[in-house]
Amino acid sequence: MFLVFAAVISVMPDQVQAAEKKYLMLQVRLLTDEGIKEYGDGLDLSGLTFCLLGQRTDSGQWEPVETAYDEAVGEVVSVDYYYFSYFKADFGRITDPELYSAFKVVLKENSSYAMEDLAVELGDIGQLTTPSKDYYLDLTKKVVPADSTEATADIISAGWTGTGTEPDPYSAAVTVDRFTDEINIRTANENAVITYGQQDYTGRLTAVVNYGSNVYEFTVTSEDGSKVSCYRAEVTREKYDPLPPSASLKGVSPSAEGGADGMITGLDSAKLYEYRGENDTDYTPVKQGSTEITGLTPGKYYVRFAETESQYASKDREVVVKEPVIHTITLPEENIPEGITVLECPETMTEGRTFTIRLQLPENTLIKNIGYSYKAGEWTATSAFSGVQHMQEDGHTVAVLQRDALSHDITITGITLLEGKYYTVTAGPEDTESASPFIQCEISVTGEGELVSGDTYYEEGSDITAVAAIRDDWRGYAELSSLTVYRKGTDEVIEPDSLTKTDKNEWSLSLAVQDDIEIRFGIYTYPCDTAELDEVIALIGDLDQYVDNAEKDILITRLNEQGAFRKQPLKNQPMVDNYTALLRAAYESATVRADLTDSKEVSVTLEGNPHTYDGKPWEPGVTVTYQGNVLRKGIDYLVYFPEDMTSVGDKDIRIEFIGLYRGEITVKGSIVEKQADRPADQSGEGNKAADTGVRDSYAGYVSAALSSMLLMSAAVAVRMRKKK
Incomplete structure (x- = not known):
């Protein structure tokens, strides 16, 4: 299910062409050997830059297409997620689409990810609720070669002690795992003892490879203690150069002239930043976990990722904190409906900062929108704020409007109320822990409702119809299993007036609204076929039968991945088959002990x-x-x-x-x-x-x-x- 947020906007005379503009929104995902990774899989896609290119009708040349984003023409520099379902790259409103005969999206060169160019078609502005034509920007992780995938161990001394005459050799190679950043050291005799860092290890030692040059000096003592051999291995692990911070960093002006409470917002709390002023040479560290830099005066600032053990400092991202521009907010008393109490309404607002209006409402009343007017040259324009949130405080309904400041003085011209007993109707999956039901099924509710702050309210007794339908690309891979009405916030079931099961792909119900309700759908997703996978696992059998070497390690790693693939739906069968082939190859490469x-x-x-x-x-x-x-x-x-x-x-x-x-x-x-x-x-x-x-x-x-x-x-x- 996708929820729709709406706003009421008055169109200025110079904006009458806006409806002819196009838009483009694409889903972003990562393809890996383990399968497709999407939102919720711990991806870090910050800093990637996607470009929209158009092929000129007159010259045939490809060029960046101008979009509504002013910072980078034809570019989306940040990737974010959309309603818990997927990452998106949203190019917003695209101007002058008629200049081009074809369009494609490309990924700017970077050190971590790759993507094939994707030919696209633009969508209409009215389709902003879903990605365009279900396009996918499929990224692949670039293979970063290990600094030393196999480093030989140099013997620095070979003095035998005791009475033994046989060598008790250490294995011929040290392996470095570039995925786990570990060095693995083995002895040929699995009962020999490795001594490293005053610690003893029987048969095998695994150690972390730190960044920079690593020297591992260790001894191998034979099982009977009669022979000792000394070794030295050196492995270098280089730091990497990160991309600069995302262009989503935003400068916020101080709240008043001469103030020092300006900010830079949009920082990732998981990253380590530092910044400097335009005339500074030294960088000031930002406390780890911060999402903003505070205490700034107007000016240019340069923000970068700080150098850490694993990475060098990145290039700078320039951010401007502007001088404060202050505008007035006027709320005439005669424009306040009877029964409304103004709890909070500032007299001024500063561009780039937020302001808040709080109003206490009479019983059985909601605010649909707050109208305002402003001067724009010779024009007096009108518009309205939507997105008013309603909450309960001390037994009263309080409406809260929190918005970014506008770029002109405004006068509140009216408050539109919705009076009477109205109830909300929300819809979603029974399984609220997973994002997959949102991808597999869509549910729509129709009836005579009122849109308030993105939620649709229905007057008491209104008739509504809800239709749940498996998406076209999931038909044959899943089916509906339930469609149930609950009293909102509870598990109390409300029987609908009718429930129609058209087929396994589409169900519908109807009822008269008498309370706040939730309509939940259930889905049965067809599981993948694991018969061949089970056959390979049966062939593998007891792991003790294999020679303890790198091939066995690979087999164990692959085997430990099976759980994730067994959970895959039938739709992802090719991915499961690919994993099964990789597991079979690992099995065939492992050496069985006689x-x-x-x-x-x-x-x-x-x-x-x-x-x-x-x-x-x-x-x-x-x-x-x-x-x-x-x-x-x-x-x-x-x-x-x-x-x-x-x-x-x-x-x-x-x-x-x-x-x-x-x-x-x-x-x-x-x-x-x-x-x-x-x-x-x-x-x-x-x-x-x-x-x-x-x-x-x-x-x-x-x-x-x-x-x-x-x-x-x-x-x-x-x-x-x-x-x-």
């Missing part, structure tokens, strides 16, 4: 098995091969010995696979009693035992050992079990 549990291609050898009891802890060397290749201890697997590796008996030794592999197995080693007259081993193979995949029992081994004087290699009993 599960070696119960694998017949794994062979494990324990050095010196069985071990003859000697009273000391036994920690045999372990050799693991997979598909004939020797795996690396600490990188491909870890070894866990039981607590008691001294006494005689079987010992379950656990092998846990890591890195490119997963799962675990248990092999059985043995400590046997020392034989007093046991002959020396003649074979040279001693205590070496190889697991050939045949699971011989320990008892069988003992029997063979006692019956043979020549101790050959014996098979290690290996018991495989799945990882818990």
Whole structure:
């Protein structure tokens, strides 16, 4: 639903051509990989400049088209939102449209956004309630290359300590995420320890990349603590140059001559500003969170975004605070209707500032407008203020008019009253938390009403009809589910005189107005089809099965985005399909860790098995091969010995696979009693035992050992079990 605000304006003789002027209003939105972002999605579009160009009929040349905005011909420099539904670029009234055969809107070059030129047609002045032909200015965010998307890590020393001889390498690259502004550091052995800034991190470190030059010096200590390697990585992150502040900044004159209460308004409370006077060299900071700069005398001022950790100072935006121009307000007593009490009415007003009139009204009375007259050269013109707000104060109805000062003296000529019992009728969606119903459906109310301050009032007993209709571009993607009348401000339902459900796209009702009411419509939006998305997620399965690397990080990031896409309506199915394709690509790029549990291609050898009891802890060397290749201890697997590796008996030794592999197995080693007259081993193979995949029992081994004087290699009993 779109609400319409109206004003009563008298047309001067030199304004009789105004109705022939055209207008253009366009919706602005941002296209991203995650979908379309509109109002309410945290966008910051301040400072963007859109230009309306026309192709001359006589020469064929494109040039800026003159509009009602004086600051920049043919330009809209600020983007704002329109009734909670969308961002808009409003070019206002366009003069001399007949000079051109075609029109287009372009985006001025900037460092953050891009947009393809959009051919447009102009609309009539009377259509100011909605954007022209549902045009969209589709912006895309420019890809800002990271200062260093992949920075290699330089080893500054490689001194090994302890008894270890194997390197425990750090991964070959440092990755810098330009979206999160983080540096990711990994170790090849996920159980190795990174020490950085007197803090220890197991396997992985993520740190913020600050603006400027960043040096990361850290060490990697092997899992067993026997080896330490030192590294240095340097990453530079440059500040960016912001656009200057928006042209919506406005200078406000002091309230009186010689005053110092001038202002600059229109600041964004989320931005950090500073300003200087025309003859100043130093800038004065503006308190963060401010929407205006106060305490100014007349003159030129230069406002810019202040330099911060992430950005340089912007270029200046010139703003003029003019000398005060003061005009009179005359309210003759004879022009005040009987029963009205004047609570507030200033005798003067200053151009660029606001003034307020407050009137206490009799019961069952509203003000439609306040008429006034003014001198313009030889002419005496008349006009009227609309937009009078009504509120309750101490049991009385008070009318409040707050307006920007005019550029001439005025005399209040009359106050038009609406007398009798009148009620308001408002319309909107049942779902007041979301902007989407406004986009999907329009509702109109017809009847003999009176427009007061943008609201339509209906006299008690008036018959009205309300029609809710799905917008053309949403038909087939949504349907109406309810159309209900409530007493205003409550959930009390009022039964209409009739309710007609023409089809799923249009419903209507009628009733006689007896109170302030709200008419609410409900919409069922068809959900998107997620069957293919569900299929991809089923394929992905448990994330623990993937190698811990950058590809896995991308997969996790994509996977975490699914919630937003599952909520998309069927109308946005192409966007969901695109996300599904990106998720599938991330899945196909991720590397699955081979599960070696119960694998017949794994062979494990324990050095010196069985071990003859000697009273000391036994920690045999372990050799693991997979598909004939020797795996690396600490990188491909870890070894866990039981607590008691001294006494005689079987010992379950656990092998846990890591890195490119997963799962675990248990092999059985043995400590046997020392034989007093046991002959020396003649074979040279001693205590070496190889697991050939045949699971011989320990008892069988003992029997063979006692019956043979020549101790050959014996098979290690290996018991495989799945990882818990």
